[in-house]
Amino acid sequence: MDRPIRVLVAKPGMDAHDRGAKVIARAFRDAGMEVIYTGLRQTPQAIVDAAVDEDVDVVGLSILSGAHNTLVPRIMDLLRQAGLDDVVVVVGGIIPDDDIPALKAAGVAEVFGPGSDLDRIVEFVRQAVRERQRIG
Amino acid sequence: MDGTSQAPNCAAPGAERAAAPGAGPGSGRQFLTLSGQPVKAVYRPEDAPIDYARDLGDPGRYPFTRGPYETMYRGRLWTMRQFAGYGTAAETNRRFKYLLEQGQTGLSVAFDFPTLLGYDSDHPFSDGEVGKLGVAIDTLADMERLFEGIPLAQVSTSMTINGPAMVLYAMYLAVAEKQGADWRQLRGTIQNDILKEYYAQNTYIFPPQPSLKIITDIFAFSSEHVPKWNTISISGYHIREAGATAVQELAFTLANGFTYVEEGIKAGLDVDCFAPRLSFFWDIHNDFFEEIAKLRAARRIWARRMRERYGAKDPRSWAMRFHAQTAGVSLTAQQPENNIVRVALQALAAVLGGCQSLHTNSFDEALALPTEQAVRIALRTQQIIAEETGVTNTIDPLAGSYFVEALTDQMERQAEEYFRRIEEIGGVVAGIEKGFFQKEIADASYAFQRRVQQGQYVIVGVNKYQMEEEQPVPILKIGEDVQRRQIRDLRQIKRSRHRRRVSETLRSLAAAARRGDNVMPPLLDAVRAYATLGEICDTLREVYGEYREQAIF
Numbered sequence: 001m002d003r004p005i006r007v008l009v010a011k012p013g014m015d016a017h018d019r020g021a022k023v024i025a026r027a028f029r030d031a032g033m034e035v036i037y038t039g040l041r042q043t044p045q046a047i048v049d050a051a052v053d054e055d056v057d058v059v060g061l062s063i064l065s066g067a068h069n070t071l072v073p074r075i076m077d078l079l080r081q082a083g084l085d086d087v088v089v090v091v092g093g094i095i096p097d098d099d100i101p102a103l104k105a106a107g108v109a110e111v112f113g114p115g116s117d118l119d120r121i122v123e124f125v126r127q128a129v130r131e132r133q134r135i136g
Numbered sequence: 137m138d139g140t141s142q143a144p145n146c147a148a149p150g151a152e153r154a155a156a157p158g159a160g161p162g163s164g165r166q167f168l169t170l171s172g173q174p175v176k177a178v179y180r181p182e183d184a185p186i187d188y189a190r191d192l193g194d195p196g197r198y199p200f201t202r203g204p205y206e207t208m209y210r211g212r213l214w215t216m217r218q219f220a221g222y223g224t225a226a227e228t229n230r231r232f233k234y235l236l237e238q239g240q241t242g243l244s245v246a247f248d249f250p251t252l253l254g255y256d257s258d259h260p261f262s263d264g265e266v267g268k269l270g271v272a273i274d275t276l277a278d279m280e281r282l283f284e285g286i287p288l289a290q291v292s293t294s295m296t297i298n299g300p301a302m303v304l305y306a307m308y309l310a311v312a313e314k315q316g317a318d319w320r321q322l323r324g325t326i327q328n329d330i331l332k333e334y335y336a337q338n339t340y341i342f343p344p345q346p347s348l349k350i351i352t353d354i355f356a357f358s359s360e361h362v363p364k365w366n367t368i369s370i371s372g373y374h375i376r377e378a379g380a381t382a383v384q385e386l387a388f389t390l391a392n393g394f395t396y397v398e399e400g401i402k403a404g405l406d407v408d409c410f411a412p413r414l415s416f417f418w419d420i421h422n423d424f425f426e427e428i429a430k431l432r433a434a435r436r437i438w439a440r441r442m443r444e445r446y447g448a449k450d451p452r453s454w455a456m457r458f459h460a461q462t463a464g465v466s467l468t469a470q471q472p473e474n475n476i477v478r479v480a481l482q483a484l485a486a487v488l489g490g491c492q493s494l495h496t497n498s499f500d501e502a503l504a505l506p507t508e509q510a511v512r513i514a515l516r517t518q519q520i521i522a523e524e525t526g527v528t529n530t531i532d533p534l535a536g537s538y539f540v541e542a543l544t545d546q547m548e549r550q551a552e553e554y555f556r557r558i559e560e561i562g563g564v565v566a567g568i569e570k571g572f573f574q575k576e577i578a579d580a581s582y583a584f585q586r587r588v589q590q591g592q593y594v595i596v597g598v599n600k601y602q603m604e605e606e607q608p609v610p611i612l613k614i615g616e617d618v619q620r621r622q623i624r625d626l627r628q629i630k631r632s633r634h635r636r637r638v639s640e641t642l643r644s645l646a647a648a649a650r651r652g653d654n655v656m657p658p659l660l661d662a663v664r665a666y667a668t669l670g671e672i673c674d675t676l677r678e679v680y681g682e683y684r685e686q687a688i689f
Contacts, residue, residue: 009689014249014265016338019379019465019581022689026582039687040338041253043261065249066504066614070264094469096504096611114469114502115598118589 015065048078170423171381184541199439202532204455209528215493221246221271225281228271246270254673266619279307289317293324299341301328325366331392335573337374346680357656376419379581387554411453421463429543431489460486461495467502471597475499504611633666
């Protein structure tokens with residue numbers, strides 16, 4: 001039996017909106033995953049440190065503050081530097097369509113906007129982890 | 137009369153179901169409010185046993201269920217106040233002037249995250265956040281630019297600011313001073329409601345106790361020097377947006393309000409000296425009657441408590457005045473034009489519930505900060521309700537509706553139940569420390585999301601009537617150059633100000649904070665010397681410490 005998928009749900013930067021992060025954290029937990037929630041106001045370094053310490057398969061970043069273009073690429077760089085290239089990173093929040101290609105180019109697996117279906121997010125994460133494990 | 141027993145049963149076998157709460161004639165399913173409260177098919181006089189004088193009273197009379205003023209909108213319409221702010225002070229100043237030209241009657245400032253959390257724009261943690269979700273304010277110079285050409289003696293201004301509320305308030309007073317406006321004539325509101333920050337909006341800086349002390353400093357200072365200013369806007373809005381139900385919003389917000397009153401009394405203030413300047417702020421969500429009942433119940437509960445529990449004698453201490461905003465959380469990114477309709481219906485509920493000022497959300501706000509066109513439609517929505525529909529002709533037109541009165545009573549009872557629980561756990565601050573509010577809200581938020589997920593609650597365009605291909609709408613983008621320009625201007629100010637004066641005023645502020653003196657006078661000196669928001673907040677962080685949340689989900 002495989003170990004459960006471990007997910008870090010993180011709030012980078014100053015953004016104070018945490019309803020979505022808490023809802024998705026519960027949805028992952030209800031789906032049988034192990035969830036660590038960082039709480040608010042995390043620096044990119046703190047998030048990557050937590051990802052290393054907790055040995056997670058997935059990092060879910062929740063950003064509604066508009067700072068995603070600054071924070072997400074920085075987190076992706078730090079993850080790579082920490083040797084966590086195989087971690088699946090998904091982003092949720094208010095992300096304009098125009099910004100999505102650059103985030104994906106930086107290594108983000110998927111971006112989920114407002115109104116996204118919880119089951120679809122859970123399923124996406126499961127599939128992505130399975131694929132990475134097959135490749136790895 | 138129930139005539140159904142004689143009727144032939146034409147339903148398919150198995151179609152009958154046990155009557156659920158909220159079920160009634162014509163139904164096999166539950167009928168619930170958005171907050172999950174069962175609703176009956178028909179309400180009758182026995183559902184709403186009203187004693188008019190005791191439970192309603194005329195508008196402007198105890199217990200103010202029907203409204204805080206005798207004449208309400210016949211005397212004066214609500215203030216149309218659109219929350220606005222982005223980029224630098226100069227850009228937001230242009231948006232303010234645009235809104236005033238379009239017939240808006242009050243200002244409302246949205247600050248960016250560094251400002252809300254008490255950091256300067258050049259702090260490393262501010263990188264990427266400057267001017268994004270609101271206007272960036274570092275020093276008095278930004279505040280001067282924000283209100284350039286806007287006479288503060290004539291407009292009323294609301295500022296959504298909490299952790300560093302006293303600093304932005306001091307800056308506003310200093311700008312008024314420079315404009316030659318008399319503080320005694322200034323009208324406006326600072327949100328300054330720290331309690332809900334710890335479990336809903338999350339823009340706290342200091343721990344609860346010193347934060348409450350600063351709030352009572354502001355009460356005392358304002359009652360003497362700025363008597364028309366609303367010193368606090370006790371806000372349910374963010375509690376609701378964080379995922380609470382309508383009843384939780386009602387109960388938690390009022391419990392916070394009671395706490396501020398008790399703190400003021402404990403600090404030795406006469407309740408009637410500060411209570412008339414307390415104001416409230418409610419979220420107006422999709423469930424039309426539930427929202428109206430909530431607003432009516434809120435006024436009644438407040439009046440009863442203020443008179444009976446806190447011994448207030450001045451009727452102005454009993455009367456709840458409030459701002460309302462349509463529910464940001466109800467806006468959809470899918471088919472965003474539908475939001476215009478949602479906002480119109482929510483705004484109508486706010487007006488029928490008797491708001492004193494109103495912000496209507498723009499239809500594009502699930503995507504970005506609003507464009508000028510979107511914000512104009514939002515403002516026009518209020519103008520149409522005010523001037524075309526006729527709903528302002530009479531006050532509290534839904535009074536006496538069996539349903540609305542029953543729902544008002546029910547929400548009052550449910551809020552009272554929460555007050556008992558909060559008292560049992562030792563009050564609001566203890567509740568925050570124990571994670572009570574955080575847990576209650578997270579549970580409600582997740583339960584609602586599951587209802588949406590299962591299609592039990594319909595969101596048009598999201599879980600029903602979806603479209604495959606959608607036309608994108610134009611959105612407002614805040615360029616990365618804003619941060620660069622803001623930091624350049626901040627450096628300029630830091631070079632040109634009187635450095636010794638800055639350090640002296642900051643030292644006086646620290647000393648006053650340590651002694652437990654009122655911090656407003658030394659704060660005013662510090663902002664007049666162009667001390668930055670970050671410098672001032674750092675000075676106070678050293679004295680008071682910083683609050684860290686418990687991450688509960």
